[in-house]
Amino acid sequence: MTSRRSFLSLSGTMAAAGAAIGIAKASAQGHAGHGPAAADQEPQRRSPQLTTGTAPSAHTRVPRPPADGAFRPVVTPNGSSLPWIMKDGVKEFRLVAQPVKREFAPGMVVNAWGYNGMTPGPTIEAVEGDRVRILVKNEVPEWTTIHWHGMRLPNGMDGVGGLTQLHIPVGKTGVYEFTLEDPATYMYHPHADEMVQMAMGLMGFFIVHPRNPATRAVDRDFAIMLHAWDVKPGTATPNVATMLDFNIWTFNSRAFPGTDILAVRAGDRVRIRLANLSMTSHPVHLHGHHMLQTATDGGTVPEGGRWPMNTVNVPVGSTVDVEWIADRPGDWALHCHKAHHAMNAMAHDLPNFIGVSQGGDLQRRVNALLPQYMAMGSSGMAEMSQMDGMPLPPNTLPMLSGKGPFGPMEMGGMFTVVKVREGLAPGDYRDPGWYRHPPGTVMRVLDA
Amino acid sequence: MRRPHLAIAASLLLVSGCASIGADESLSEVQTTAAQRLGDLQVQLNPGDASDAVAAAVATLLERPLTAEAAVQIALINNRRLQADYAALGIARADLVQASLLANPSFSAEILVGNGSVSPAFSLVQNIFSLVTLPTRRTVASSALESAKLELGARILETAAATRRAYYTALADQQAAGLLRQVTSASEAAAELSERQTRAGNLSRRDQSVQQAQYAQAVFQLARAEARLASDRERLNRLLGLFGDQVTWNLPDRLPEIPAAKPQLDGLETVAIQHRLDLAGARQDLQTASYSLDIGRQLRLLSVLGLGIDVERDPDSKKWLTGPRVNVTLPIFDQGQGRIAGLEAQRRRTDRTFAALAIEVRSEVRETYARLIATHDSAAFYRTKVIPLQQQILAENQRLYNGMLISVYELLRSRQDQINAAREYIEALHDYWLARSDLERALAGPIPITPTASIEPANPKLALIPGDQP
Ligand SMILES: [Cu+2]
Numbered sequence: 001m002t003s004r005r006s007f008l009s010l011s012g013t014m015a016a017a018g019a020a021i022g023i024a025k026a027s028a029q030g031h032a033g034h035g036p037a038a039a040d041q042e043p044q045r046r047s048p049q050l051t052t053g054t055a056p057s058a059h060t061r062v063p064r065p066p067a068d069g070a071f072r073p074v075v076t077p078n079g080s081s082l083p084w085i086m087k088d089g090v091k092e093f094r095l096v097a098q099p100v101k102r103e104f105a106p107g108m109v110v111n112a113w114g115y116n117g118m119t120p121g122p123t124i125e126a127v128e129g130d131r132v133r134i135l136v137k138n139e140v141p142e143w144t145t146i147h148w149h150g151m152r153l154p155n156g157m158d159g160v161g162g163l164t165q166l167h168i169p170v171g172k173t174g175v176y177e178f179t180l181e182d183p184a185t186y187m188y189h190p191h192a193d194e195m196v197q198m199a200m201g202l203m204g205f206f207i208v209h210p211r212n213p214a215t216r217a218v219d220r221d222f223a224i225m226l227h228a229w230d231v232k233p234g235t236a237t238p239n240v241a242t243m244l245d246f247n248i249w250t251f252n253s254r255a256f257p258g259t260d261i262l263a264v265r266a267g268d269r270v271r272i273r274l275a276n277l278s279m280t281s282h283p284v285h286l287h288g289h290h291m292l293q294t295a296t297d298g299g300t301v302p303e304g305g306r307w308p309m310n311t312v313n314v315p316v317g318s319t320v321d322v323e324w325i326a327d328r329p330g331d332w333a334l335h336c337h338k339a340h341h342a343m344n345a346m347a348h349d350l351p352n353f354i355g356v357s358q359g360g361d362l363q364r365r366v367n368a369l370l371p372q373y374m375a376m377g378s379s380g381m382a383e384m385s386q387m388d389g390m391p392l393p394p395n396t397l398p399m400l401s402g403k404g405p406f407g408p409m410e411m412g413g414m415f416t417v418v419k420v421r422e423g424l425a426p427g428d429y430r431d432p433g434w435y436r437h438p439p440g441t442v443m444r445v446l447d448a
Numbered sequence: 449m450r451r452p453h454l455a456i457a458a459s460l461l462l463v464s465g466c467a468s469i470g471a472d473e474s475l476s477e478v479q480t481t482a483a484q485r486l487g488d489l490q491v492q493l494n495p496g497d498a499s500d501a502v503a504a505a506v507a508t509l510l511e512r513p514l515t516a517e518a519a520v521q522i523a524l525i526n527n528r529r530l531q532a533d534y535a536a537l538g539i540a541r542a543d544l545v546q547a548s549l550l551a552n553p554s555f556s557a558e559i560l561v562g563n564g565s566v567s568p569a570f571s572l573v574q575n576i577f578s579l580v581t582l583p584t585r586r587t588v589a590s591s592a593l594e595s596a597k598l599e600l601g602a603r604i605l606e607t608a609a610a611t612r613r614a615y616y617t618a619l620a621d622q623q624a625a626g627l628l629r630q631v632t633s634a635s636e637a638a639a640e641l642s643e644r645q646t647r648a649g650n651l652s653r654r655d656q657s658v659q660q661a662q663y664a665q666a667v668f669q670l671a672r673a674e675a676r677l678a679s680d681r682e683r684l685n686r687l688l689g690l691f692g693d694q695v696t697w698n699l700p701d702r703l704p705e706i707p708a709a710k711p712q713l714d715g716l717e718t719v720a721i722q723h724r725l726d727l728a729g730a731r732q733d734l735q736t737a738s739y740s741l742d743i744g745r746q747l748r749l750l751s752v753l754g755l756g757i758d759v760e761r762d763p764d765s766k767k768w769l770t771g772p773r774v775n776v777t778l779p780i781f782d783q784g785q786g787r788i789a790g791l792e793a794q795r796r797r798t799d800r801t802f803a804a805l806a807i808e809v810r811s812e813v814r815e816t817y818a819r820l821i822a823t824h825d826s827a828a829f830y831r832t833k834v835i836p837l838q839q840q841i842l843a844e845n846q847r848l849y850n851g852m853l854i855s856v857y858e859l860l861r862s863r864q865d866q867i868n869a870a871r872e873y874i875e876a877l878h879d880y881w882l883a884r885s886d887l888e889r890a891l892a893g894p895i896p897i898t899p900t901a902s903i904e905p906a907n908p909k910l911a912l913i914p915g916d917q918p
Contacts, residue, residue: 233853234844347853352650358641358856366637366856369630369863372846373856381852390850399852 058103058118058253060260062429063125070127071209074221074273075429077260077416078252082122090131090177093124095146097190097202098139104248105258105344108397110229111237112201112253113140119253120225121204124188126180128211133177136168140197143167146176147191148206150297150319153178161192168192183210184299185223185273185319199240201253203227203277216300218323219268219426224251226314226336226414228278233345234393243279245348248397249341249413256342256415257402261431262334264326265424272334274312275319282341282414285311286324287332295321311337326420331404331435336414344397344412353377382410405434474541475534478597482524482604485723485893489517491604492525493534502526506694513700516615516881519688523611524604526689533603540589540596547589551578553756560763567763571773573756577747584743591736598729605725609889611687613882618680619699620878625673626701627871632666634860634867639663641856659857703877706827711887711895713817717810723892724809730802737795744791748784752777809890816887820895823880830873838869 061080063073073081084091100114115121126132138144145167147159157178161167168174186206190197205223210216227250230242251259264270271294274284292306297319314320335342358375366373374390376383384400392398402409421432479491492502502525509518524530553574560567642659645651685695721727754775761768845862848854887895 233848233851345851345853347855350852351645351855351857353645354648354650356641356644356648356650358644362637362640365633366860369634369637370846370859373849373859375856376852384852391847392851393844393847393853396847396851396853 058258060429062427069213071125071213072217072221073125074123074205074207074223076120076123076205076223076252077262078254078258079118079120079223080122082116082124084126084132087133090133091126092133092135094135094137095121096137096139097144099141100201102201102253103258104229104231104250104253104255105397105401108231108255108258108395109236110201110231110248110253113197114201114253115204119201119203120227121188121202123205123207123223125207125209127209128180128183130180131177132180133175136174136176138168138170138172138174140200140202141170142196143169143192144190144197144202145174145192146188148176148178149187149189149317150184151178151186151206151208152181159191180208182299183208183215184295184297185275185321186297187225187275187277187319189277196240198277199229199238199242201227201229201238205273205275207273216271216294217269218271220262220264220326221271221273222262223273223275225253226251226274226276226278226282226284227253228280228341231345231395233396236395246278247345249278249336249343251414251416255344255397255413256335256411257409259416261416262418263424263429263432264418264420265426265428266326266329266420266422268326269323270326270418271321271323273319273321274314276314276316279316280338281313281315282336283311283313283338284334284414285337286322286334286418288328288330289324289326289332291322291324293320294323295319326418329420329422329435330437332418332420333411334416334418335411342411342413342415344399344401346399350377354380382408384410474537474593474597478534478537478601478604481597481601481725482608485605485725486520486524486608487517487894489521489524489608493531493600493604506688506690510690510694510697513698514615515700516612519615519684520608520611522688522690523607527607527687528689530604530607533600537593537596537600540593544586544589544593547585548582550582551575554754563763565763567761569758569760571756571758573754573773573775575752575754575775577750577753580753581743581747584739584746588736588739588743591732591739595729595732595736598725598732602725602729605889605892607687609885611684612885612888614680614683614687616703616878616881616885618677618684619703620874620881621673621677621680622699623702623874624871625670625677627867627874628666628670628673631864631867632663632670634864635659635663635666638857638860703874703881705831706824706877706880707897709897710821710824711817711897713814715896716817716891717813719893719896720809720813720891721806724890725892727802727805727809730798730805734795734798734802737791737798741788741791741795744784744788748788749779750777751784812890813887816883816890819883820880820887823876823883827873827876827880830869830876834869835873838866842866 058078060075060077062075063081065072082093082095084093086092095115097113097115098117100112100117100119102110102112102114102119104110112119124132124134134146136144136146143161145159145161145165148157156164157176158164159176165174186208187203188206189203203225205225207223228246229248229250230239230246231237231248232239233247248255254260262272272286274282275297276282287310290308290310291312292308293312294301294306309322312320312322340346340348353375354377356378358378363373363375366375372390381400384398397412400408400410400412402411402415419432419435421435424432475494479493483489483491492498506522506526509522512518551574553572556571556573558569560569639659639662642651642656646653646656681695685691690697752775754773756773756775757770758773759768759770842862842865845854845859849856849859884895
């Protein structure tokens, strides 16, 4: 609450200027003033995240469209876009690489590294042909660089430490400047001690919009970064040496039930930009709709080359754009279909008790030694999602979690809900609540 | 805790009072000397007719869980070997009686026959040498009796110390066996779970055998612990003189915790020098040897001095002739050199023995004191650091189990680790009580505690971190 209030006071004037557009949460209202229009009015303003550097709220902050209508900004769920200032015809962005405390979901805060107080860093948005300058201040404890993943640019701006540039030392600022050549969904991330710095959360989107806003125009445009973390139960710092045994899987560095929902108006054309900097691929599955993959990080897929799908595989080190018409009102799950990626912390070497009775006298005898012991796993693991009262290690999310209108949702990690509703105002991203099903359209349970 | 013993001691006092009347004041002296050093417990070495009362007192003391003090009390009134040692005291006492008696006079008669006549002669001689040496012989004998009494007193204290040691060992082993029973029951649960898993097709026979083997190991360990406990109990039965129905006594559930205060070393050596009965006995032996040497020197030239009267009938006159008779040995060949040298060596020997024992006693006090402090620190460290840490590990493992982050097997193993830490604590506590018993034995009495005494741990690593709850 404190950080939100201080933020509101910082940006109060902006909030008054901005119409109530694009709000995912009431607390995000103050951010509505960000974006190019605001930047034009107050060129010296800096983003509040630049100055705080600690635990900003992880709520979705919907950017305002630029005054000149040059592009329709993307919404980064649980994140925001980066403001810029114009200097000599160059769009100047400022990134600060720094340690951040990121709440993955209520009950779990991670000691991560990020940009401008958040991981993923704020989404950079600009237009094909723009000249951009990006000042990268290094406040992490070791040198860093930024690689503009997927872009065609001068070799000396590619960001590979040692190969194409000097590393940015601790406390110093690196300056990148280049012209954006091709519209697409790109990423930025360090190319210096890459394994560690990405494992700690240094990453972000770089969206290059087409010069003509009408090209591939959609009503709602979301950007979701897929990532994997190894934060052992009871700890808060990612284990940077892990190669395979990750236990937290995130959309924009949030794990369900910490992921914000995606509010969509029925009939909208929707784009979701997915990017993957983890070390395994993620087949992301959308319920109730057919999607088309319309772009890769190499650019737009020609219309004749798109094919319908429900699940789009996002390969490692890639971005994928999918589009669909949200013509089915309801609460539709959107999640990685690797079942373990839609769960939170769990052990993978547990003994298998499926179909094994652990009850009777045995439970009593074990309770004599361990009064809090409860046999688990005999019939499955669903009972886990119902054990609210049992204490877990600190800073640890239950393996299965989330409460829906019909009961436990038994999910975690890379999971969220797309809420398709009739009559949402354009730019209204607030949670509309649970879907009200028309009578007779919900599954019934028979007695036998 | 003390009250019932006092009552029992009082009732025994009446009994022993009757029993000792006329029997032996040296017994009550020994008993008093020992009792003073044992916190006023009752010592009863000659139950005689009072044996029924003793049996009743023992039965009363065995009714409740046995304390260390009650065990010692029982040994002091019921240990048959101590009673036998008391009987041996009678030998020294008899020597004293013997030493108080005069040598008997000697009478000789002779009859000479010849030349048709018979001439009888009689002489009566009293060796007055024994009369002269009577007081010195008495002194030597009563000094020897004194030694014997002190030796018996020391043996009483030894028995008390051995009883205390045996008591704490039995109690520690009983507690350890109880903890091992819990370990076994955890292993048993794990083995049964694994058996059920295997029957359901969820666990390989190999993995199941591993659980089974751990259970078997635990069963074996428990059996060994129980055998050890049985032999501990028998050692106590011997010291307490128990047999038959008496051997079914109970111990409390746990060893007493360490007291907060630690004793100071200052003055402890002096206490030991003053109170140790074996040391007093050695001093008495030296005394006895000195007396013996003195007598030996006084009488080195003289071994027989007889005065008497001779009566003889003169064969010619047929008259009875009477006259005095002196009987003296002439120190021509034997001037007692060997005997004196032996007595001198004996004196030197007792003197050196006494000096050696004094040095040993002082060292023993310092050693057992150091052990007491070290074991005190270790036990406190275990209680305030290791045990809470193990409890915390278990609590965290329970949380991990709740989140399905570890298995029930790991949880049970964690419980076993915690129990094993408790066993190690029992060992540390056992070491402390043994050290305490040994220091009491070294001091021949209770350890004086200055209430304000605060001794830093000898090993700084065992210093408790500030903020710890001792
Ligand atoms: Cu996945």
